[in-house]
Amino acid sequence: MVSNVVFGRGSFNQLADIIQPKRLNTKAPFIFFVDDVFKGNAWLTSRIPLSYQDKIVFVSTKEEPKTEQIDQYVEDIILNFKERPSGIIGIGGGCLLDVAKAVAIMLNNDGESKDYQGWDLVKNEAVYHVGIPTISGTGAEVSRTTILTGPERKLGINSDYTPFDQVILDPELTKDVPTDQWFYTGMDCYVHCIESLKGTYLNAFSQSYGEKALELCKDIFLGDHLTEEEAQDQLMMASWHGGMSIAYSQVGVAHAMSYGLGYLLGIKHGIGNCIVFDHLEDYYPEGVAMFKQMKIKHNITLPQGICKDLSDKDFDIMINVALSLEPLWENAIGKNWKDKITHETLKALYQKM
Known part of the structure; x- marks a missing residue:
């Protein structure tokens, strides 16, 4: 710590x-x-x-x-x-x-x-x-x-x-962070919470931090009663609590796949998490539904078609980077994750982005 x-x-x-x-x-x-x-x-x-x-x-x-x-x-x-x-x-x-x-x-x-x-x-x-x-x-x-x-x-x-x-x-x-960057980085925190709280590594210590961070994120990104300064204060504490939660558990599918996007395409981490998380209904249905509400509320349009011109070799590079992050997959899916997460599974997901 x-x-x-x-x-x-x-x-x-x-x-x-x-x-x-x-x-x-x-x-x-x-x-x-x-x-x-x-x-x-x-x-x-x-x-x-x-x-x-x-x-x-x-x-x-x-x-x-x-x-x-x-x-x-x-x-x-x-x-x-x-x-x-x-x-x-x-x-x-x-x-x-x-x-x-x-x-x-x-x-x-x-x-x-x-x-x-x-x-x-x-x-x-x-x-x-x-x-x-x-x-x-x-x-x-x-x-x-x-x-x-x-x-x-x-x-x-x-x-x-x-x-x-x-x-x-x-x-x-x-105080001077642009709105889009504020959203993408704030969503990094939100995804930390979802992936920690829904993961197999969850424990009472990480859960207590994750639940508080998620509560703060809901207040900031879906509420209407906070002043600008209050929102700044709360997001700084949400970031801290979300970081503590994953430090004592782990992240999951969105982060693993975002690393692939970052390595091959240079997509920055916050927006990369958003692009991936938008397609993860099968893994985090409630979290993704809430994320889409947040996008609408803040008029955020994510980049589309970033993978449409990639070659099979390009997909292989991203998939291999993602699959190498074994603790993330074990947290997200369980110890038998290799039976459920295949090369084809990830390629199909990347093709949607």
Whole structure:
């Protein structure tokens, strides 16, 4: 679990006080990885507490993080600074938080980041790292994984060393998120809840978090009584609770198939989950029905026909990526999932998208 959490509107202003005791010395910088959407945004960047050799690295999120990108960031840090950083701070959405977690891990572990894609492969504790989400829903601020696209697969670095040491949850930072992005990322949280609560890995701990996150999502995306600020606050907490739920259980069909779309077509995670989930009535009938209500209420039109021109080889690539995520399928279907989920089953689903 994340050991230290601060929540509240304006809590971003506490960042300097939080990280100052963690500074190792004046030559050991804090590196701030910041979504480049904030480049030139003085409202946020002027409040980043830079001292000594600290550095801001602006990161484009047009594409999701790649293993080679992480390796390059780590190499640059090692070559340009005399000492390892005092800490890594990620400021942005799920992609930025995953970048920060991955860099923090790889600074203290040998080899390439692709070597750690999988479950419990990390040997050494990560560098001190802080997560500050500026959009809510992904659960990246609380999860034990960092999702990366590697040369052979899209898969997280899942380990007990992955979660942040400190998280700052400031709903004010989400105030300028575009409506479509707000919906897609919020639906990532909603799908987390459905897949956790309907999964075979469900337990009392994960259920308590999943049920609260689902309650909040219904209030936010189907209700009419919340103010804008209340909705921001609640979605930030839904994201946290949804992330906690899957951390102690697992996700399912939508996430497995979304990874296939992301690996082959570069479809970003939130919208990819939406595209897949829209066709999963056979697996999550009540959840999909509610999702369609949410789409209508917020005037969301999902991309259609994204797989219509794909070759058999393309389908094979996506299907193999999806099928490689065995814990997700076992959670969704059960231990005998291989008897029920076939290559043909997944191809038929992808062909609908």
